[in-house]
Amino acid sequence: MSTKASRTAARLMISPAVILLLGWMIVPLVMTVYFSFLRYNLLQPGTTPFVGWENYYWFFTDPSFSAAMINTFFLVGGVLTITTIGGICFALLLDRPMFGTGIIRIMVIAPFFVMPTVSGLIWKNMFMNPVNGIFAAIANTFGFQPIDFFGQIPLISIIFIVSWMWLPFATLILLTALQSLDQEQMEAAEMDGARWISQFWHLILPHMARAITVVILIQTIFLLSIFAEILVTTNGGPGTATTNLTYLVYVSSLLQFDVGLGSAGGVVAIILANIVAIFLMRMIGKNLDA
Incomplete structure (x- = not known):
């Protein structure tokens, strides 16, 4: 079979999956854009006049x-900072030989497999509850006033919960990159008398730069749509203290029953996510070409 015929056969075999995937993505997107130009309220069925850009x-x-946008960027930035720095630290720790390395790695990875709603409820009721939580019990033991996490520092609490879930992902990617580092370079640096901090800054960190960029890209795309942790812990409150763009779309669509307004918000969220993704992809391209 010729190369051209084999390529044609391959395209024919893969086309059903591609068509299904495109339909799965394009149909909801087209419907969202369509509804964003209608006054479509679930409390007023049968009346869906075209209103143009009014919903936007x-x-x-x-x-x-404005509060939702600020909270979204703070949430994404805070989680990226914690998971990137924490992932580097855990990767350096797990890369060293120690007793029970396999068990430790499983424990580090475990949070990533916990459902977001379950994670949020566990942290809310078992750890951060100001009356019966573990942190409150520790504070009372040492004579301190327990902190009402979701009342006093709600956004920081959400950032901490989400970071706990995403830290294993960053650790895995960065550990994989770290284990591919040429040990001969490290040994040569040690023989030349380089201190560990110099080895880290000039050898380890540049080697992990591509993996760090990938971690930032993937996490950013997912963190822009954080929802479940907010829903089960604070419901966007107090006030709008933890309302991000995704939760604002939920409020508009399902709590205020305004599908048109919520669809407009969904389109805005999609555009924002694509702008961020394109920007980060360009960063990755420059990093890979370097």
Whole structure:
């Protein structure tokens, strides 16, 4: 069979999966864009007049919009900072020979397999509860006033919970990159009298740069749509203290029953995610070419 015929056969065999995937993505996207131009309220069935850009206007002028955008960027930035730095530290720790390395690695990876809703409820009720939580019991033991995490520092609490879930992912990627480092370079640096901090700054960190970029890209795309942890812990409150863009879309669509307004917010979220993804992809491209 010729090369051209084999390529044609391969395309024919893969086409059903590609068509299904495109349909799975394009149909909801087209419907979301379509509804964003309608006054579509679930409390007023049968009346869906075309209103043009009105939904976008009301979404951008919503008093909660600016707070949601700020919270979204703080949430993404905070989680990326914690997981990237923590992932590097855990990768360096797990790369060293120690007793029970396999068990330790399983324990580090375990949080990534916990469902977001379950994770949020566990942290809310077992650890951060100001009356019956473990942190409250520790504070009372040492004579300190327990902290009402979701009342006093709600956004920081959400950042901590999400970071706990995403830290294993960053650790795995960075550990894989670290284990591919040429040990002869490290040994040569040690023989030349280089201190560990110099080895880390000039050898280890540049070698892990590509993996760090990949971690930031993948996590950013997913963190822009964080929802479950907010829903089961704070419901976006107090006020709008933990309302991000995704939760604002949920409020508009399912709590205020305004599908048109929520669809406009969904389109805005999609555009934002694509802008961030394109920017980070360019960063990755420059990093890979370096």
